[in-house]
Amino acid sequence: MSDSHGSNGTEDQALVILTSDSLQTQGMAMILSNAMQQQGTHLHILLCDAAGDLAVGGYTSAEAINTPPSNPAGQVKPEGMLNMLLDNGATVDVCAIYLPNSENEEDDLLEGVGVAAPGHIAEMMRDPSIPVYSF
Known part of the structure; x- marks a missing residue:
């Protein structure tokens, strides 16, 4: 087996960590995640x-972002793209400290979204075969 990503015999994986409140940063993270x-x-x-x-659930960005001319979608919202990624099999979690520090509860999360276990995330971050992208 090769150490390169996407090598035969191993599943190509990536960890995307998104913390930014910037609409364009959230949008670009979702666009790149979709491409991956x-x-x-x-x-x-x-x-x-x-x-x-x-x-x-029910969260709506203040406005949509314009996509590049190569993307026929025109305008998108990060939360809409997140739903699409979920529907296509992405694993999505909120940080372990998100819910205790917000007004939301686990029941408020979209179907399929979990609460991350720090140990599991740390294992992925330490795994040299899983690239980590932070936005």
Whole structure:
């Protein structure tokens, strides 16, 4: 087996950690995550701080972002893209400290979104075969 990502015999995985409250940063993180997922990468998405709001049912961004001309979607919202990633098999969790430090409870999270166990996230971060991307 090769050490390169996407090598034969191993599942290509990536950990995307999103903490930013910036609409453009959230949008770009979701656009890049979508591209990785379309290329066969199994995504683990960890939403912390203000980005955790994307995983709350009923949350709506203040405005949509314009996508590049190469993307026929036109305008998108990060929470809509997150739902699409979930529907396509991404693992999505909020940080372990998100709920205790917000007005939300676990029942408020979108279906399929969990609460991250720090030990499991730390294992992925330490695994040299799983790249970590932070936004």
